[in-house]
Structures are given as structure tokens and as C-alpha cells.
Amino acid sequence: MRTMGHETPAGDLRLANLTKRFGVFTAVDDLSLTVPQGSFFALLGASGCGKTTTLRMxxxxxxxTSGQxxxxxxxxxxxRPYKRPVNTxxxxYALFPHLDIHENVAFGLRRRGIRKVTDQVERMLALVQLEGYGRRKPAQLSGGQQQRVALARxxxxxxxxxxxxxxxxxLDLKLRRQMQIELKRIQTEVGITFVHVTHDQEEAMTMADTVAVMNAGRIEQLGAPADLYEYPATAFVANFLGQSNLLAGEAAGRTGDDLPVTAHGARFSVPADRARVDHGPVFLGVRPEKLHLAADPGEVPAGHQHVGGVVTDASYVGVSTQYLVRTAWGSELSVFAANSGVGGRLAVGTPVTAHWDPRHAFVLPREPGEDDQTAPLLDEPPVGVPS
Amino acid sequence: MRRWIADRWVMGVALLVLGYLSLPIVVVAGLSFNRPSSRLSYDFNEFTLDNWTQPCATSDMCDAVVRSMEIGLIATVVSTLLGTLMAFALVRHGFRGRAGINGLIFLPMATPELVMGTSLLALFVAAGVPQGFWTIVIAHVMFCVSFVVVTVKARLSGMDRRLEEAAMDLYASEWQTFRRITLPLVLPGIMAAALLAFSLSFDDFIITNFNAGTTVTFPMYVWGAAQRGIPPQVNVIGTAMFAIALLLVGASTLRGRRARRAALVAPVAAVGTPKSAS
Amino acid sequence: MTALAHVPTSAGEPAAAPRRSRSRLLPYLLLLPGAAWLLIFFALPLLQLAAASLYDPGGSLSTGYAMTWAFDNYPAALQAYWPHFVRSFAYSAIALVLALLMGYPLAYAIAQKAGRWKNLLLVAVVAPQFTSFLVRTLAWKTILSDNGALVGLLRDVHLLGPDGRLLATPFAVVLGLTYNFLPFLVLPLYASLERLDSRLLEAASDLYASPLRAFQKVTLPLSMPGLIAGTLLFFIPATGDYINAELLGTPNEYMIGNVIDSAFLVRLDYPQGAALSFLLMAAILAIVFGYLRKAGTEEVL
Structure with a gap:
């Protein structure tokens, strides 16, 4: 895994070879990363991937267990936690149920022996837009308000x-979107380093400057949200962050600036700078919204690559229509077509050609024996898995 | 009509059972205003307020009540302290021999009082310890501790560990966390345990009877008087205890929400649940 | 931020080590006083009682007892007092059945049907417990008295003969046992019935279960923990009780507790009293564990 390679000023948070084992289970496995001072950093992963354990460390x-x-x-x-200039x-929320909002927010100041807290508490409550709530108990507040108290505290x-x-x-969906914007605003305002753990990829991408995707105690990929999305490093990232059509293929070295890939008896080509490997078993990946459908093979633009298939499902979801296209070898590709008013809708059963610009494709390493992956990973894991 | 009956027969039976449970209290309250025809009579004879105006007409009885209160208070303080410490160890710490400790706490609750009473008697006699006030206290602490552990444990394990983590995260040391967060949140459980311990101690007859020597507690006084003739003031004490209980329990329960109701039931409910105890 | 800049920097490993060892010792320190108390005043006395049950039955409190490993004390005690044992278990078993018939509807009604009266009903169950149980048991003497309204009524409707009585009969003792320990059955049962989601019953009736089947297949299994706890909390003290037999019965209704009481406090026959105590405990433990095992497997089914 690469860490973000630059000098470390006084305030950077660095994890060095951090490992945590619970008995035989390794929750966090030799993790190293740097969070630059003042940045908004997201640790993204499914439950049980070790992100919360990392945060707790x-x-x-x-x-x-080891590491720094x-x-x-x-x-x-x-x-000890109370000796660290770090708050959670x-x-x-873990608001203290027996203390009112004012005392909840003042708790940390009081523990550090600061007597005059009222002004600071008032200002902080104003920052999270909860003026006048100081004398209420946490149980009298809504979920969103409690969340903001926790932040102020x-x-x-x-x-x-x-x-x-x-x-x-x-929080419910609407409030969540609102709070995402709010959190980002506050972070920009106070300029403190935020490390945000979440399993919600949209949340991570909306707010964070840098996202680290974690899986099984390790970081799969780390980078700016757009870079991760446009050019994922592993099949896990490609499927966890959004959705991908991954076709199982073989590569046998580059030809000039291109990498030819053989998949399901057809030859495709990907720019070499969009390939993570250039030999052996690979996945050829294309995002569903980068795939276009043509009813007539003649409509495929020059330079685009394509596969033929039949529409097996069409779900109209407002901004777009999501198609499933069954290929000759039986895999079902996901295709998102924006409902921009250009082009008609395709009925189920229509033979189509799915095509894409090779510059939007990417090549990832594949374990031998792995087949196509075209269904999205569940981002809500089964209940009962410890996080 | 059938549906109406089907919906309500359970409530009807329940009210009848409640009547059965309340009947003796009504009788006790009634008899507290009774002037009995003879010492050995249990029947209602004549209305009087004398028993209430002179509750200590039989001074032995009031001495016994005071003694029971002294024993109850000491046993409550000691058993609440010991039991609370054990509950903290059980919920908050890992240690070897947990099964043994759980057994040691569960067994006194599953052992007939008679066996505990006679075995303590056998020990005190064999060790040549003279029986009296302090042997009663020792016995009461012994059988109260388990109930305290179970009650406090229920409250403590229902508490969100994150609250303490949050306090530590907000610069509270271990001691400050305990003082500012843990203790205030567990206190209702400790108070419920203390109340339970006091009522167990105050009302205990069987174990006390074997270990009292010549010391007379209130239940022992009642037992003795049952053979010789009961002074009606006993019913005054009985009614007063009920009234105080109503004030204490009733006030907090009726005002409170689920949490307080749980505190009321938790001790008794948690006691016998083999899973929670073992 | 400035206040935090002074956090000591060198407090890494050396500071952490003593903290860990102290916290490893802490649980034992917390457990020590309570566990010692229970060991010395609960476990040790049981050993002493076991020893006393094997003393030479020929000794006495004044001359002292010799340890003669007199295992014969057990068969001798059983031979002399087996009817009392039988009576103890029979009375408490009948009382248990009565208590279940009364306690289950009560607990169910409080937990599921009482609505805003829940707290009031709960107080009505709990508050009487704070009045001395001896005083309450004596009140039954008044209720069941030969001159009382209840006996008069029963005689008038010929449920009792003209000389029939309630007091000083097995009926009075069983009734007293049922009354005294009913709350111990009701409260744990209430606690587990309260957790029962009433939507489960709606779901059951939606899935074609009659009210009876719904009770049998949903309510009863889910209330099993409370039922087991309540049954034990009722049965153990009821079997060892001798107050009700003494106050509401006659020597014809005496239970094993009366015998043990008099062995220790009147006849001063410690070996026999100790042997009887142990037999009682063994019998109760056997029944309890047998019951727990059976109830446990049924719960799994």
C-alpha cells in the first residue's frame, strides 16, 4: 500500500505499521497511512473491516498490538485517552443522559480545569445551530440535534x-445529506483534521478530501474520491465504491501504449496507463454509466469497443434508466442511461450493442478462477457482524 | 359479546388475584383500629384509635422495631457496599474463577433459608461465638449480598460503555469518569438494591430465629406474640410499613417512566433468572 | 489547543505497564470482601452443617458432640420424619399449581393489558411485600377464623358443614403458602412477559393461530425464562417454609421445616436437625436441577 508521500509537518496524523489482534482475529493488519493536518479524511469500508478499531486506537x-x-x-x-489531543x-453519540446539553458540551473544558465555560459553550452551540437548547436533557432532543450536540461537545x-x-x-436520509454539508462547512470553518469512519461510500465521497477504502484490516486504496472512482486499484474498490462491470480476461503484455485483453473470446484494448497489471489474469472494468447502448451496431462511434447482448431488464429510476444486458456468454452487464431526452428507451428483449470509450475502461488484477463481477457489492452488510 | 369477554377475562382474573394479594393488608389495616376482645382473639371487635395514638403501649414491641431497624441499616450499608463492589468486578473486569464466583452468588439465593439458618447456627455453636445482635447482622449481610449483586449488575450491564469512553475521550481521568458518569448512572440501581436489602433484613424471620440468641427483632417479637397473644399495635406497625412502602415505591414509580419501573422489578426478576445469575 | 500542547510526551510504555498490572489486580480486590463474607458465612457453615449431621447422635449440646461419621443419622431421620417430607413437597406442589393458575394471568394482564394502569397494578403487587410477612400471615387467621365472614358464608351455602372450618386445615396452610410466595412467581414472569412484543401475537393470529394456539406457540415459549425463574423462586422457599404450617395449621399439617426448627431450637438434637436440613437441601436441589434440565431442553425445542 502506498502512503501519502510528503513531509510531515507538526500536526500530521501518522499511523505506522499499526496492528490490532483480538485473539486469533486480526482486526487491523499492519496499517500505515498519513492524514495531513487540516484535511478531511474518510475511512470507508464494510462492517468488520477494521475501520472502527483503527479509529479507537x-x-x-x-x-x-503493535505499531505507532x-x-x-x-x-x-x-x-490514555484523556491525555490525547484527540476527540471523538x-x-x-454517547451523550451523558444525566447531564443537560450545556453540561454535556462543557464536560471536556471542566475536566481540564477551565472554570468560565459559559461563553465558549454558547458560541459552540451557536456554531451547531442549537442556541437556547442548553438546559434540555439529551433525551428531549431529536436524533439530528443530538448528533450536533455530540459534535459541539x-x-x-x-x-x-x-x-x-x-x-x-x-439519521434518516434527508437529514443525513443535510448534515453532510453541515459537517463539511464546520470542518472548513474550524480547520481541524477530521477522520471520518463510514460504510456509506456516498457520504465518504461527498465530504472527504481523501478516502481510504479498507477491507479485512488493510487499506485497499487511498486517494481523492474522483481518482478512486475513475481508476480503482482493486476489484473490491471497483465494486465497493459505486458499481462496476468487471469482465474476466487475460493480458499478455502491452502493445505500444495499449494493453490488449482477451475476454470471452473477444479482444479488447485499454490504454496502458489505465492498467494496474499487464500480464496474466485480469479484470476489464467499465462503470455502468460509461457504457452506452446502441440498437444498431452501426451506431457505435469509431474507436469505441463493444459487446453484443439482449436487454433483460429495464428499471426506470427517474434521472436514469438502469438496464441489464445479457451477453452471449451469460453475464448480465449493468448499464445506466441518463434520461436526458436524447434517444428512446429500449424494451426488454431488444438486441443491443453495449459500447464504451477505451479511455473509460480500466484493468485490474484478478485471482485465477474468478469470473465476471457485474452485480454490485452490498454496502449494507448482514446484521450482526461486528464493526 | 364473546369477543368482549375474550378480551377482558384475563384482566378480570388478574383483578381477583390482586384482591387475594391485597386482602391481608386490608385486614391488617382494619385490625390496627381494633380493640380485641381478648389477647388471643384475631377477630374484629370494636373501633378504636388507641393503637395509633399509643403505638408503643407494649414497649417490648417498639424495642424490637428499633432493633430491627438498627440491624437493617447496618446490614444494608455493609451488603450494599460489598455487593456493589462485586457487581463492578463481574460486569467490568475479566478475572479467573468467574464461574466459581457466580456460583457463590447464586447459591445463597437458591438455598432454603432454613438450611442457611441452621448451618450458620451450627458454625456459631461449633466456634463458640455467642449469638446476638452481631450474629444477626452477619447473617443478614450474608443473604443480602447476592440480591445486591444481582440488582446492581442488572443496572450496570444495561449501561452504555461508550458513555465512559466518551468521558475519557473528553479528558476525564479514570476517577473523574467514575465520579461524574458511572456513579450517577448506576446510583438508581444501588438505591434499589439498598431498599431491597433493607426490606429483606427487616422482614427476615427464619435465619434470624436460628442466630438471634436472646436478641428480639420485630419478626421474632411477632412470632413469639403469636403464641401468647398479639398486641393490636403490631398491626399499626404493619400498616405503617405498607404506607411508607407506598410512599417510597409508589411515588417514584408513578412519577417515573420505564427505567424506574425496571428498577422496581429488576431485583426480584433478576434474582431467579438462572441465566443472568450463572 | 494550547492547553493540550503540554501533554507529556514521554509517557509511553513505562507509564502503561503499571496501569495494566494494577487493573489486573483490581477485580480481585473488588471481589475479595464480598466473596470472603460468602465463603465464611455461607459456604463454611454448610460444611459445618455437613459435619454436624455426622456427629454421634448420643451427644448433647451440654456434653458436646463427638464426630463419629454417623451416616446412620440420615436413614434414621428419614425413617422418623418421612411423612413431613412428603407433606412439604405435596403442599408446595399444590401451592405452586394454584400460584401458576393465578400468577400467570396476573403477570400477563399487568404486562400486556394494563395500559396506563401498569404502574399502579405493579405497586399493588409489590407494596404489600414491605409489610412484615408474619403480620400478613396472621391476618389470614382473621380472614379464615371460625367466626369470620368467609366461614359463615361457606357454611350458609353448605360448602362447609355446620362445624366445618378453614383455619387449622391443610387448606389454610396451602392457601398461606400460595399467598406468601405468589409475588416471587409473578414478578419475574411479568418481567419476561413485558418484553414480549404484542405484534408477535398479531402476527400469530394473522398466520391462522387461534388465541389458544398463539398462547401455546408464542407467549408461553417466550415467557419461559421468567416462568422458570418464578417457579424456582416460589418452590424453594415454599418447600422449606414452616411459618404457614405453624400459624395456620396444626401439628397434623407440620412440614419438614417445623421438625428442623424444633430439632435445633427445642429438642437441641443437632445431628438430626443437620441431617434433616441436608436431606431437604438435597431433595430441593435434585428437583431444581432436574427441572432446569427438562425446562432447558424444552426451551430448545
């Missing part, structure tokens, strides 16, 4: 790093 709530947690040049891995917004301490553990998970 940064907070000091879990002791690493560095803040600037200082290793804080051995410090907990999943389900952490931010008031001006931590060097703010950790957010699925902070929006308990």
Missing part, C-alpha cells in the same frame, strides 16, 4: 484531530 480506547500512532513526531499510542464523535476542546465514528448512521 487513534482515540486511545483500544491499545494497538504519531501526531507530528510524537507517538501517542501509549497515552461517537456512533449513537468534541469540537469545543479544539482537538488536533476529530474522530467521527459513523456520525450520521442513525
Amino acid at each position: 487513534i482515540a486511545g480506547l483500544e491499545e494497538p 500512532v504519531l501526531l507530528g513526531d510524537r507517538d501517542i499510542a501509549g497515552l 464523535v461517537f456512533q449513537s 468534541a469540537l469545543i476542546n479544539h482537538p488536533q484531530v476529530l474522530l467521527l465514528d459513523e456520525p450520521l448512521g442513525a
Whole structure:
């Protein structure tokens, strides 16, 4: 895995070879990464991938089995949670039920011996738009309000790093979108490093400057949201972040600037700078919205690559229509066609040609024996898996 | 019509059973205003307020009540302290021999009082310990501890660990976390446990009877008086205890929500549940 | 942020080590006082009782007892008092059946049907418990008295003969047992019935279950933990009880508890009293574990 390679100023958060084992289970496996000061960093992954454990090790709530947690040049891995300049917004908020909102927000200041807290608390409540709620108990607030109290309670301490553990998970969709924008606004305003753990890829992409996709205790890929989406590094990322059509194929070295790939008896070509490997078993990947459908093979633009098939399903979802196209070898490709008013809708049973610009395709390593992957990964994992 | 009956017969039976459970209290309250025809009579004879105006006409009885309260208070303080510490160890810490400790806590609740009473008697006699006030206290602490553990444990394990983590994350040391977060949140459970311990101690007869020597507690006084003739003031005490209980339990329960109701039932409910105890 | 800049930097490993060892010791320190109390005043006395049950039956409290491993104490005690054992288990078994018939509807009604009266009903069950149970048991003497309204009524409708009585009969003792321990059955049962989601019953009736079948297939299995707990909490003290037999019965209704009480406190025959105590405990434990095993397997089914 690559870490973000640049100098480390005083405030960068660095994890170095961080490992956490629970008995025989390795939750976090030799993880190294750098979070630049002031950035909004998202750890994205399914439940049980180790992202929450990583967060808890940064907070000091879990002791690493080995490795370092560095803040600037200082290793804080051995410090108790209350000695770290790090605060957490907990999943389900963990507001103290017996204290009112004012005292909840003032809690950290008081523990550090600060007497005059009222002004600061008022200002912080204003920042999260909860003026006048100070005397209420947490149970009297709605989910969204509780979430903002949890945020205020952490931010008031001006931590060097703010950790957010699925902070929006308990909110309904509309409120979640609103809070995403809110969180991003506050982060820009206060300029604190945010490390945000989530399983919601849309949430991660909307808010974070840098996203790290975690799987089985390791980082699969790390980068800017657009880079991850447009050019994923692994099949896991390609399917976890959005949806992909991955065709199982073989590559046998590049030809000039292109990499020829043989898949299901057809030859395709991908620009060499869009290939993660150029030998052996590979996946040829195309995002569903990069695929276009032509009823007549003659409509395929020059330079586009294509496969033939039959429409087996068409779901109208408003902004787009989502088609399933069964290929000659039996895989069903996903195709998203924007309902832009250009071109008619295709009925089920229509023979079509799916085509794409080779510059939108990518080539990923594939385990020998793995077949096509065209169905999306579930981003909501089964209930009961520990996160 | 059939549907109406089908919907309501359970409630009807329940009210009858409640009547059965309440009948003796009504009788006790009634008899507290009774002037009995003879010492050994249990029947209602004549209305009087004398028993209430002179509750200590039989001074032995009031001495016994005071003694029961002293024993109850000491046993409550000690057993609540010991039991709460054990509950914290059980819920919050890993240690070797958990099954043994669980057994040690569960067994006193599953052992007939008679066996505990006689075995303590056998021990005190064999060890030559003179029986009296303090042997009663020792016995009461012994059988109260388990109930305290179970009650506090129920409250403690229902508490969100994240609250303590959040406190630590917000610069509270271990002690500050305990003082500001854990203790205030567990306190209702500890209070419920203390109330339970006191009522168990105050009302205990069987174990006390074997270990009291010549010391007389209120239940022992009642037992003795049952042979010689019961002074009607006993019913005054009985009615007063009920009234105090109504004030304590009733006030907090009727005002409170689920949490308080749970605190009321938790001790008794948790006690026998073999899964929670073992 | 400035306040935090002074956090000590060198407190890594050396500071962490003592913390860990202290927290490893802590649970034992927390457990020590309580566990010691229970070991010394609960477990140790049981050993002493076991020893006492094997003392020479010829000794006495004044002359002292010799340990003669007199295992004969057990058959001798059983031979002398087996009717009391039988009576104890018979009375408490009948009382248990009555208590189940009364307690289940009560617990169910409070948990599922009471609505806003729930707290009131709960208080009505719990509050009387705070009045001394001896005083309450004595109240039954008044209720069941030969001169009382109840006996008069029953005589008038010829359910009792003209000289029929309720007091000083097995009926009075069983009724007293049922009354005294009913709340111990009701409260755990209530606790598990309260957790029962009433939508499950709606689902059952939606899936063609009659109310009876729904009870049998949904309510009863889900209330099993409370039912088991309540049954044990009722049965154990009821079997060892001797207060009700003493106050509401006659020597003809005496249970094993009365015998043990008099062995220790009147006849001062410690070996016999100890042997009887152990027999009682063994019998109860056998029944409890047999019951738990059976109830446990049924729960799985």
C-alpha cells in the first residue's frame, strides 16, 4: 500500500505499521497511512473491516498490538485517552443522559480545569445551530440535534484531530445529506483534521478530501474520491465504491501504449496507463454509466469497443434508466442511461450493442478462477457482524 | 359479546388475584383500629384509635422495631457496599474463577433459608461465638449480598460503555469518569438494591430465629406474640410499613417512566433468572 | 489547543505497564470482601452443617458432640420424619399449581393489558411485600377464623358443614403458602412477559393461530425464562417454609421445616436437625436441577 508521500509537518496524523489482534482475529493488519493536518479524511469500508478499531486506537480506547500512532513526531499510542489531543464523535453519540446539553458540551473544558465555560459553550452551540437548547436533557432532543450536540461537545476542546465514528448512521436520509454539508462547512470553518469512519461510500465521497477504502484490516486504496472512482486499484474498490462491470480476461503484455485483453473470446484494448497489471489474469472494468447502448451496431462511434447482448431488464429510476444486458456468454452487464431526452428507451428483449470509450475502461488484477463481477457489492452488510 | 369477554377475562382474573394479594393488608389495616376482645382473639371487635395514638403501649414491641431497624441499616450499608463492589468486578473486569464466583452468588439465593439458618447456627455453636445482635447482622449481610449483586449488575450491564469512553475521550481521568458518569448512572440501581436489602433484613424471620440468641427483632417479637397473644399495635406497625412502602415505591414509580419501573422489578426478576445469575 | 500542547510526551510504555498490572489486580480486590463474607458465612457453615449431621447422635449440646461419621443419622431421620417430607413437597406442589393458575394471568394482564394502569397494578403487587410477612400471615387467621365472614358464608351455602372450618386445615396452610410466595412467581414472569412484543401475537393470529394456539406457540415459549425463574423462586422457599404450617395449621399439617426448627431450637438434637436440613437441601436441589434440565431442553425445542 502506498502512503501519502510528503513531509510531515507538526500536526500530521501518522499511523505506522499499526496492528490490532483480538485473539486469533486480526482486526487491523499492519496499517500505515498519513492524514495531513487540516484535511478531511474518510475511512470507508464494510462492517468488520477494521475501520472502527483503527479509529479507537487513534482515540486511545483500544491499545494497538503493535505499531505507532504519531501526531507530528510524537507517538501517542501509549497515552490514555484523556491525555490525547484527540476527540471523538461517537456512533449513537454517547451523550451523558444525566447531564443537560450545556453540561454535556462543557464536560471536556471542566475536566481540564477551565472554570468560565459559559461563553465558549454558547458560541459552540451557536456554531451547531442549537442556541437556547442548553438546559434540555439529551433525551428531549431529536436524533439530528443530538448528533450536533455530540459534535459541539468534541469540537469545543479544539482537538488536533476529530474522530467521527459513523456520525450520521442513525439519521434518516434527508437529514443525513443535510448534515453532510453541515459537517463539511464546520470542518472548513474550524480547520481541524477530521477522520471520518463510514460504510456509506456516498457520504465518504461527498465530504472527504481523501478516502481510504479498507477491507479485512488493510487499506485497499487511498486517494481523492474522483481518482478512486475513475481508476480503482482493486476489484473490491471497483465494486465497493459505486458499481462496476468487471469482465474476466487475460493480458499478455502491452502493445505500444495499449494493453490488449482477451475476454470471452473477444479482444479488447485499454490504454496502458489505465492498467494496474499487464500480464496474466485480469479484470476489464467499465462503470455502468460509461457504457452506452446502441440498437444498431452501426451506431457505435469509431474507436469505441463493444459487446453484443439482449436487454433483460429495464428499471426506470427517474434521472436514469438502469438496464441489464445479457451477453452471449451469460453475464448480465449493468448499464445506466441518463434520461436526458436524447434517444428512446429500449424494451426488454431488444438486441443491443453495449459500447464504451477505451479511455473509460480500466484493468485490474484478478485471482485465477474468478469470473465476471457485474452485480454490485452490498454496502449494507448482514446484521450482526461486528464493526 | 364473546369477543368482549375474550378480551377482558384475563384482566378480570388478574383483578381477583390482586384482591387475594391485597386482602391481608386490608385486614391488617382494619385490625390496627381494633380493640380485641381478648389477647388471643384475631377477630374484629370494636373501633378504636388507641393503637395509633399509643403505638408503643407494649414497649417490648417498639424495642424490637428499633432493633430491627438498627440491624437493617447496618446490614444494608455493609451488603450494599460489598455487593456493589462485586457487581463492578463481574460486569467490568475479566478475572479467573468467574464461574466459581457466580456460583457463590447464586447459591445463597437458591438455598432454603432454613438450611442457611441452621448451618450458620451450627458454625456459631461449633466456634463458640455467642449469638446476638452481631450474629444477626452477619447473617443478614450474608443473604443480602447476592440480591445486591444481582440488582446492581442488572443496572450496570444495561449501561452504555461508550458513555465512559466518551468521558475519557473528553479528558476525564479514570476517577473523574467514575465520579461524574458511572456513579450517577448506576446510583438508581444501588438505591434499589439498598431498599431491597433493607426490606429483606427487616422482614427476615427464619435465619434470624436460628442466630438471634436472646436478641428480639420485630419478626421474632411477632412470632413469639403469636403464641401468647398479639398486641393490636403490631398491626399499626404493619400498616405503617405498607404506607411508607407506598410512599417510597409508589411515588417514584408513578412519577417515573420505564427505567424506574425496571428498577422496581429488576431485583426480584433478576434474582431467579438462572441465566443472568450463572 | 494550547492547553493540550503540554501533554507529556514521554509517557509511553513505562507509564502503561503499571496501569495494566494494577487493573489486573483490581477485580480481585473488588471481589475479595464480598466473596470472603460468602465463603465464611455461607459456604463454611454448610460444611459445618455437613459435619454436624455426622456427629454421634448420643451427644448433647451440654456434653458436646463427638464426630463419629454417623451416616446412620440420615436413614434414621428419614425413617422418623418421612411423612413431613412428603407433606412439604405435596403442599408446595399444590401451592405452586394454584400460584401458576393465578400468577400467570396476573403477570400477563399487568404486562400486556394494563395500559396506563401498569404502574399502579405493579405497586399493588409489590407494596404489600414491605409489610412484615408474619403480620400478613396472621391476618389470614382473621380472614379464615371460625367466626369470620368467609366461614359463615361457606357454611350458609353448605360448602362447609355446620362445624366445618378453614383455619387449622391443610387448606389454610396451602392457601398461606400460595399467598406468601405468589409475588416471587409473578414478578419475574411479568418481567419476561413485558418484553414480549404484542405484534408477535398479531402476527400469530394473522398466520391462522387461534388465541389458544398463539398462547401455546408464542407467549408461553417466550415467557419461559421468567416462568422458570418464578417457579424456582416460589418452590424453594415454599418447600422449606414452616411459618404457614405453624400459624395456620396444626401439628397434623407440620412440614419438614417445623421438625428442623424444633430439632435445633427445642429438642437441641443437632445431628438430626443437620441431617434433616441436608436431606431437604438435597431433595430441593435434585428437583431444581432436574427441572432446569427438562425446562432447558424444552426451551430448545
